[in-house]
Amino acid sequence: MKLIDVTAYYGKWPHWPIKVTTPELLINLMDRWEIEQAVVASTRSVFLNCSDGHQELDDLVAQYPDRLIGFPIVSPKDGQEALQQVETANSKGLKGLRLFPQHHQYRLDDDPTLESILKLAEDLGMLVQIPCRIMLHWGLPQLDVRDIDSVAERFPNLKIMTGGLNYSELRDAVSVMRKRENVTFETSCLQMVEGIEKLTAQVGVERVCFGTGLPLQYPSPGISKIVNAQISDDDKEKIFGLNAKRLLGL
Numbered sequence: 001m002k003l004i005d006v007t008a009y010y011g012k013w014p015h016w017p018i019k020v021t022t023p024e025l026l027i028n029l030m031d032r033w034e035i036e037q038a039v040v041a042s043t044r045s046v047f048l049n050c051s052d053g054h055q056e057l058d059d060l061v062a063q064y065p066d067r068l069i070g071f072p073i074v075s076p077k078d079g080q081e082a083l084q085q086v087e088t089a090n091s092k093g094l095k096g097l098r099l100f101p102q103h104h105q106y107r108l109d110d111d112p113t114l115e116s117i118l119k120l121a122e123d124l125g126m127l128v129q130i131p132c133r134i135m136l137h138w139g140l141p142q143l144d145v146r147d148i149d150s151v152a153e154r155f156p157n158l159k160i161m162t163g164g165l166n167y168s169e170l171r172d173a174v175s176v177m178r179k180r181e182n183v184t185f186e187t188s189c190l191q192m193v194e195g196i197e198k199l200t201a202q203v204g205v206e207r208v209c210f211g212t213g214l215p216l217q218y219p220s221p222g223i224s225k226i227v228n229a230q231i232s233d234d235d236k237e238k239i240f241g242l243n244a245k246r247l248l249g250l
Contacts, residue, residue: 001237004244005030005219007131007163007188007211008038008068011056014047015140020215023063030067033219035212036241037067039129039248041098045073046134054085058092069248071096071129075104076113083113086120095248096127096159100134102141109150118151122158127247129186133164135216136189145173152180159247163211164189170199177203184247186211187239188222196229196239205235209244 010026020026030038040060045053054072061070072089074082074097086097101108108114108130121128130151132143148162163186165173170192177183185199188211192198200208212222226239244250 002037002241003033003035003210003223004241004248004250005035005038005212005214005222006129006161006186006209006244008040008214009043009134009216010040010060011043011053012047013043013216018215023060026060026215027064027067029215029219033212033223035214035219037069037250038214039069039071039096039244041071041073043134046100046103050075050078050082050085054089070094071098073098073100074117075100076106076111076117077104079113083116083120086117086124086126090124090126094126095250096129097121098129098131100131101147102132102143103134108143108147115154118155118158122155125159125249127159127161129161129163131164131186132162132169133189135213136164136166136191145169145176148183149176149180152176152183156180156182158182160184161186161209161247163187166191166195170195174199174202177207183207184209184243187225188213188217190225191221194230196225197231200229200231200235200239205231205238206243208239209247210240 042053042057057070061068161184184207212219
């Protein structure tokens, strides 16, 4: 079974020390848990500036092109430069991007530059990930998943993936997904009893993808919650990799 982790990070982490500080250590962590590929973004683009993170991401993916799938983080606060960053990413063959409005302090429903970014991503067939949290920690900024509904409504052909959600927030995520067929879900922060079973039963297994949040979160729980879920082996295979392959065109 091929494991594709759709939620990984690399780079500066300002809140506490982390052990994975080199590309080699990142790959070693993936190897230990038999994760064949990971969609990775640079945390420098979250906490410093987007362009610095893009260079770090390019350097990282260049070392392990068969293992790492780069997703740049862009912000409409960068204006026309953000649009150029999306075009550049697409020209390099990158499959998508991530947005962090809760960290970059903009709204999803009233920014004209964001509208242009989303329209461009839609036209290019890119996947846009909008995590509601960067990891499961209540002290970090969070986004209300219901805010994603307006994006999915305005851009019905845009591939959107949300995640970073847990407990009662899952109800709101399911509500959005039931209305908007273009929204999918990644599992990195889902830590509730029978969460995988409930999610797949309510929105369909084809709309759920495996994520760990490594190295900010340890991969083991992200894998175990799917391995031990009371769903079929075929459904586990879809979550662990087949759904991501389809969304990313791999």
